[in-house]
Amino acid sequence: QKEVEQDPGPLSVPEGAIVSLNCTYSNSAFQYFMWYRQYSRKGPELLMYTYSSGNKEDGRFTAQVDKSSKYISLFIRDSQPSDSATYLCAMSGTAGNQFYFGTGTSLTVIP
Amino acid sequence: EADIYQTPRYLVIGTGKKITLECSQTMGHDKMYWYQQDPGMELHLIHYSYGVNSTEKGDLSSESTVSRIRTEHFPLTLESARPSHTSQYLCASSGYRDRGLRQYFGPGTRLTVT
Numbered sequence: 001q002k003e004v005e006q007d008p009g010p011l012s013v014p015e016g017a018i019v020s021l022n023c024t025y026s027n028s029a030f031q032y033f034m035w036y037r038q039y040s041r042k043g044p045e046l047l048m049y050t051y052s053s054g055n056k057e058d059g060r061f062t063a064q065v066d067k068s069s070k071y072i073s074l075f076i077r078d079s080q081p082s083d084s085a086t087y088l089c090a091m092s093g094t095a096g097n098q099f100y101f102g103t104g105t106s107l108t109v110i111p
Numbered sequence: 112e113a114d115i116y117q118t119p120r121y122l123v124i125g126t127g128k129k130i131t132l133e134c135s136q137t138m139g140h141d142k143m144y145w146y147q148q149d150p151g152m153e154l155h156l157i158h159y160s161y162g163v164n165s166t167e168k169g170d171l172s173s174e175s176t177v178s179r180i181r182t183e184h185f186p187l188t189l190e191s192a193r194p195s196h197t198s199q200y201l202c203a204s205s206g207y208r209d210r211g212l213r214q215y216f217g218p219g220t221r222l223t224v225t
Contacts, residue, residue, distance in 0.1 A: 008151055032212055043115075043201055043216025044154075049209065088154070092212065098169070099214070101146075101154040 003027055006089055006102030015111050019076040023089035023102045026070065030091040030100075033065050035074045038086045038104065047074070047087075079109045114138050117202050117217035124192055125225055132187045132220045134202030142211065143185040146201040147171060148219070154201065160185060192224045 006023045013019055021035075032051055036044035050056045053067045062075040072091075076083055086104040115136040124130055136143065141162045146154040156169030160179040174196070175189050185204075189196055199221050203214040 002153070004153065006153075032210070034212055041218070043203070043218050044214075045216065046209070046213045049212045051210075090154075097211075098156060098159070103151060103153045 001026055003100040004089060004091060004102045007105055008103050010106040010108065012108045012110060013079055015079060015081060015109055017079050017109070019079050019083070019107060019109075021074040021076075021087050021089075021105050021107070023072050023091075024070055025072070025091055025100075027091070027093070027100070028067075028070070029093040031094070032092040033063070033072050034090040034092070034099070035061075035063055036088040036090060036101075038088060040085075044088055079107075081109045081111050084108045115202065115204055115215050115217040117200075117220050119220060120218060121221050121223075123223045123225060126191075126193055128192050130189050130192055130222070132200055132202075132222070134185045134187070134217060135183050136185075136204040136215070137183060138204060138206060138215065139182065140204035140206040140215070141182065142205045143179065144203040144205075144214065145169075145175075145177060145185070145187050146203065147173070148199040148201055158187065192222075194224045196222060197224050198222060 034049040035047045038044040056063045060077045064073045086106045088104040089102040090099045118133045143160045145158040155171035157173040158177040160166045201219045202217040205214045
């Protein structure tokens with residue numbers, strides 16, 4: 001069983017839509033949950049991270065963690081064409097040590 | 112903009128050749144990582160280092176080797192390239208910002224072994 005499962009998509013939405021991206025995981029030792037964004041032919045860049053359960057908001061982005069269900073989500077409000085990218089979830093048991101990534105979800109926001 | 116560099120960006124090479132993928136960062140980060148990324152697959156950690164003269168293998172079995180003689184430099188070497196090594200290789204580093212969770216990635220090296 002994979003440590004992290006993520007629906008690869010692709011996901012296509014109209015500009016202004018609310019986007020929901022999700023990952024599930026199996027390792028209950030994971031404490032840190034991250035979302036990375038990767039544009040074509042670039043390396044991933046960290047969008048935001050959360051520690052343990054709860055919500056975190058940063059502008060149009062909201063990350064949610066439900067440790068009881070081993071489920072994390074990233075919501076994008078008022079999606080823009082510039083949000084078109086692949087979004088990868090990542091998890092870690094101890095901050096700054098080994099990270100486990102999902103396969104990424106490809107998102108296209110249509111103007 | 113992250114100050115982490117990878118060369119070459121693209122490499123096509125024949126089977127059996129020795130290759131070295133270069134990775135350098137100018138942020139003074141102690142931790143550096145090599146990942147392998149294939150289409151539709153998750154990033155797999157193949158090597159990591161927590162500082163000079165410290166290297167460890169990641170979860171993905173790899174025939175490559177790494178060295179960390181200088182803080183800023185973390186090259187990956189394949190002694191004898193095979194078609195199964197065809198992939199995208201991403202180098203990353205992290206410091207103390209954001210509890211070490213913020214990894215800065217290079218642009219990647221796309222390797223094709225014919």
